[in-house]
Amino acid sequence: MPKKMKITVVENGFDKEVEIEVPDEAGSWPKPDTMRVVNKREPRMDGFAKVTGHAKYALDVRPPGMLWAKMLRAPYGKARLKSIDTDAASKIEGFKAITGDPKAGREFSFAGEPVCAVAATSEEAADDALHALNAQWEALPAVTTLEKALSDVKNGDAGKNILGDPQKRETGNADAALQGAGTKVEGRYQTSTVHHVCLEPHGQTIAPGTGADSKKLTVWATTQGIQGIHEQFVSTSKLKASDVEVICEYMGGGFGSKFSIGPEGRFAWELSQQTGAPIKLLCDRKGEFQSQGNRPGYIADIRAAATPDGKITAIDVDNYGANSGGCAMPYVYKFDTSRTQQREVRLNAGAPTAFRAPGHPEASFMTEAVVDDLAYKVGLDPLEFRRKHFANDKKRMRQMAAGAQAIGWEQKFQKQPGSMPGAKKRGVGMAVHAWGGGGGPSTPITCKIHPDGSVEALSGTQDLGTGTRTVIAMIVAEELGLKPTDITVEIGHRSYGNAGGSGGSTTCASVSPAAFMAGLQARLALFNAVAPALSAKPDELELRDGTIAVKGNPARNLTWKQATAKLGMNPISSVGQWVPGLSSSGVAGCGFAEVEVDVETGKVHVVRYVAVQDSGLVINPTTWESQILGGVIQGLGYATLEERHLDPRDAGFLNANLLDYKVPMSKEIPEIIVINDPEPERGVIGVGEPPIISPGGAIANAVYNATGVRMRHLPITPDKFLMAMREQKGVA
Amino acid sequence: MSTIKQLHINGEKRTVAADSERSLLHVLREDLGMTGSKYGCGEGQCGACTVLINGQQTRSCITAVGDVAGKQITTIEGLEHNGHLHPLQEAFLETGAMQCGYCTAGMIMSGVALLNKNNNPTQQDIVTSMQGNVCRCGTYTRIMAAVQQAGKQMQKGVK
Numbered sequence: 001m002p003k004k005m006k007i008t009v010v011e012n013g014f015d016k017e018v019e020i021e022v023p024d025e026a027g028s029w030p031k032p033d034t035m036r037v038v039n040k041r042e043p044r045m046d047g048f049a050k051v052t053g054h055a056k057y058a059l060d061v062r063p064p065g066m067l068w069a070k071m072l073r074a075p076y077g078k079a080r081l082k083s084i085d086t087d088a089a090s091k092i093e094g095f096k097a098i099t100g101d102p103k104a105g106r107e108f109s110f111a112g113e114p115v116c117a118v119a120a121t122s123e124e125a126a127d128d129a130l131h132a133l134n135a136q137w138e139a140l141p142a143v144t145t146l147e148k149a150l151s152d153v154k155n156g157d158a159g160k161n162i163l164g165d166p167q168k169r170e171t172g173n174a175d176a177a178l179q180g181a182g183t184k185v186e187g188r189y190q191t192s193t194v195h196h197v198c199l200e201p202h203g204q205t206i207a208p209g210t211g212a213d214s215k216k217l218t219v220w221a222t223t224q225g226i227q228g229i230h231e232q233f234v235s236t237s238k239l240k241a242s243d244v245e246v247i248c249e250y251m252g253g254g255f256g257s258k259f260s261i262g263p264e265g266r267f268a269w270e271l272s273q274q275t276g277a278p279i280k281l282l283c284d285r286k287g288e289f290q291s292q293g294n295r296p297g298y299i300a301d302i303r304a305a306a307t308p309d310g311k312i313t314a315i316d317v318d319n320y321g322a323n324s325g326g327c328a329m330p331y332v333y334k335f336d337t338s339r340t341q342q343r344e345v346r347l348n349a350g351a352p353t354a355f356r357a358p359g360h361p362e363a364s365f366m367t368e369a370v371v372d373d374l375a376y377k378v379g380l381d382p383l384e385f386r387r388k389h390f391a392n393d394k395k396r397m398r399q400m401a402a403g404a405q406a407i408g409w410e411q412k413f414q415k416q417p418g419s420m421p422g423a424k425k426r427g428v429g430m431a432v433h434a435w436g437g438g439g440g441p442s443t444p445i446t447c448k449i450h451p452d453g454s455v456e457a458l459s460g461t462q463d464l465g466t467g468t469r470t471v472i473a474m475i476v477a478e479e480l481g482l483k484p485t486d487i488t489v490e491i492g493h494r495s496y497g498n499a500g501g502s503g504g505s506t507t508c509a510s511v512s513p514a515a516f517m518a519g520l521q522a523r524l525a526l527f528n529a530v531a532p533a534l535s536a537k538p539d540e541l542e543l544r545d546g547t548i549a550v551k552g553n554p555a556r557n558l559t560w561k562q563a564t565a566k567l568g569m570n571p572i573s574s575v576g577q578w579v580p581g582l583s584s585s586g587v588a589g590c591g592f593a594e595v596e597v598d599v600e601t602g603k604v605h606v607v608r609y610v611a612v613q614d615s616g617l618v619i620n621p622t623t624w625e626s627q628i629l630g631g632v633i634q635g636l637g638y639a640t641l642e643e644r645h646l647d648p649r650d651a652g653f654l655n656a657n658l659l660d661y662k663v664p665m666s667k668e669i670p671e672i673i674v675i676n677d678p679e680p681e682r683g684v685i686g687v688g689e690p691p692i693i694s695p696g697g698a699i700a701n702a703v704y705n706a707t708g709v710r711m712r713h714l715p716i717t718p719d720k721f722l723m724a725m726r727e728q729k730g731v732a
Numbered sequence: 733m734s735t736i737k738q739l740h741i742n743g744e745k746r747t748v749a750a751d752s753e754r755s756l757l758h759v760l761r762e763d764l765g766m767t768g769s770k771y772g773c774g775e776g777q778c779g780a781c782t783v784l785i786n787g788q789q790t791r792s793c794i795t796a797v798g799d800v801a802g803k804q805i806t807t808i809e810g811l812e813h814n815g816h817l818h819p820l821q822e823a824f825l826e827t828g829a830m831q832c833g834y835c836t837a838g839m840i841m842s843g844v845a846l847l848n849k850n851n852n853p854t855q856q857d858i859v860t861s862m863q864g865n866v867c868r869c870g871t872y873t874r875i876m877a878a879v880q881q882a883g884k885q886m887q888k889g890v891k
Binding site: 043044046047048052056059060122196199201250252253255284285464465630633634658664669 | 751754758761765766768769770771773774775777778780808809811812817821824826828830831832833834835836837840858862863864865867869870871872873874875876
């Protein structure tokens with residue numbers, strides 16, 4: 001019997017609750033051991049296109065007559081344009097147009113801020129035109145680094161508008177608790193501003209239509225949100241929404257930074273209007289660092305206290321963010337009393353954007369370092385300290401036990417931190433994390449069954465590399481009794497349907513229920529169509545060994561092709577919507593690191609990392625595990641390698657390249673052990689973000705266990721380690 | 733500035749008309765439509781543009797096209813023959829050694845350069861040889877496993 005179910009659909013941008021009729025099976029996933037395809041390792045559907053170089057990314061497209069565009073950028077944190085020679089640029093061979101407002105006297109507020117853009121017949125000609133502009137600049141006094149800005153504020157040397165309004169949150173009386181008896185820690189904790197470093201830079205290729213289509217526009221974007229990019233181009237161009245197509249079949253990394261068309265999109269549109277030609281405008285690597293977002297750095301003064309038996313009683317946080325109003329402080333742990341004050345420090349530097357689990361890795365590192373300090377001070381093994389804290393949380397207890405066993409905590413934990421003889425010292429540390437990752441009704445999926453037996457699944461969603469195509473194919477195949485390779489998945493076009501942005505780890509949990517419903521409805525429609533041929537009622541049919549058969553009488557059957565042939569002139573097209581019951585939100589995880597620190601060179605080598613993660617029902621363990629590995633490795637970069645360096649004199653960006661801004665490469669990769677903590681009954685939950693959270697805290701805590709040196713500033717580079725060792729141990 | 737008129741790419745002679753100072757990557761992508769090699773940094777620091785020049789792994793973004801005229805250029809497009817993949821491409825598929833795929837071509841070309849010289853590399857050989865290639869999605873563990881696996885196939889004579 002069909003049942004009624006209330007679902008939320010998005011209509012004109014607003015959530016609207018509607019009641020729909022769904023089959024009885026729609027409320028939950030079958031048990032994993034009864035599924036043929038889902039929850040099994042499956043090769044990526046996009047693998048062949050990627051290993052052969054056939055996959056077309058936004059910047060690989062070259063419409064006929066396309067012009068190259070390049071942007072001029074401000075060189076200093078606060079810069080005044082003294083002079084610029086647009087006439088000279090226009091005389092360069094191949095020059096076609098210039099846009100923006102390159103007027104002498106204009107001021108810019110961060111190094112790399114786009115000024116204007118030129119279009120020319122080749123990339124080289126566009127470069128020549130930029131040089132011919134011969135822009136002359138004056139550096140103005142700038143707010144340069146977080147450290148300097150805070151010390152200027154303290155000394156009364158800073159201007160009025162450096163600090164944002166404080167955001168305060170208070171639970172209980174933290175001051176009183178901190179003044180009372182107990183074990184206390186106090187210190188300044190700091191994280192650095194880090195960058196997404198998408199290997200494919202931001203940018204678009206856009207093509208205005210010609211002739212009868214002159215009011216149309218096609219955009220090839222590299223984006224995490226095709227629908228959002230569509231809305232932004234519609235708003236910028238004033239074209240009809242139905243006349244703008246946005247395409248993103250493949251994209252080379254986003255990590256939270258690719259939701260906006262940016263100045264590069266607006267300039268590209270203006271240049272295409274001036275010239276009537278298609279335009280390609282991409283950021284070069286330097287510009288990519290300068291203007292395409294970051295995870296902001298923080299400086300926090302923290303005090304915390306615990307009772308002698310290891311109960312955390314209070315935390316007091318005074319946090320300052322680099323162009324950020326705060327992060328998720330204090331993190332995960334429950335403090336009896338807490339006081340948090342967070343303020344933005346307005347630097348002359350590129351603005352932050354969402355970056356994989358925004359606000360979490362930074363808060364996790366700072367909180368975990370404090371918790372670890374408290375544990376050692378009260379004389380408890382930090383794992384034991386956390387066990388006491390989470391004693392009533394079965395899931396955390398289970399996860400910590402699994403992680404501790406996999407890293408070999410009992411054998412490797414240094415009871416006397418730093419006591420291992422020799423220059424190379426090993427130790428272990430841990431951290432815990434939490435995330436949401438739920439789905440929603442943003443992304444319908446259309447399943448088509450053709451009379452020749454072929455099957456399509458269409459969606460306007462995008463694949464960031466997480467394996468969305470494969471997930472859709474697997475679920476539809478499961479529902480139709482086919483193999484994933486039997487399903488042609490078409491995604492990455494605005495015209496294929498609405499699609500939510502891929503942020504907040506929501507894609508898999510949004511797409512999977514819709515794919516399930518699309519496949520289920522298509523199967524029931526097929527049963528309806530073929531029931532007369534089997535002299536049965538539709539609800540007497542089932543999928544069985546690649547056939548559609550009468551229940552209890554498998555000899556009465558049709559093969560898939562025989563069945564679909566009965567569709568005649570009426571192919572099936574069913575639209576699956578997200579329904580509740582197949583996905584949920586809220587995950588927990590933890591990370592355990594083993595490090596080796598060379599106390600002579602200061603080099604931290606992560607030897608081994610254990611990531612424990614729950615995320616409900618895993619659709620494809622192969623791509624799921626890839627997400628965990630990638631998150632851990634980005635977290636390792638955050639912990640030990642990556643930081644933005646601004647010039648303290650003029651806020652110029654000193655290391656906007658991949659030589660001086662170091663990201664993890666082959667040499668830095670530890671052994672990584674991934675442990676799934678499955679709860680399939682909860683349905684699908686996204687996992688893209690949580691694995692990046694714990695490495696910062698776990699690695700810093702392992703460094704302490706190895707060396708007895710408490711690192712309160714990420715990344716733990718050799719210079720910072722040696723400095724901290726000298727300060728804390730008094731030795732050079 | 734001289735003009736380069738012919739390049740030897742993937743076993744074929746290709747006609748071009750490119751200033752000798754232009755980057756090989758740009759000529760491949762813009763003039764020849766061979767977009768499998770990617771722009772990642774333009775400074776030879778990320779490896780996304782890696783091709784083989786007379787078998788040596790080379791960053792095409794910082795290689796002047798004038799320097800490679802007359803030499804054998806192999807790109808990602810040259811590894812597949814009528815749907816038959818190179819053992820390393822097969823190994824990437826089997827191990828799931830990719831996410832966004834933007835680094836994949838460069839990774840495979842770096843791996844092929846190594847395997848052509850040494851089809852029984854140690855883990856250390858692989859790490860050293862692949863060190864200049866960035867995979868921001870963090871798929872290194874599987875990429876290194878894929879190189880090892882492909883080496884084993886090549887030892888058995890699989891081409």
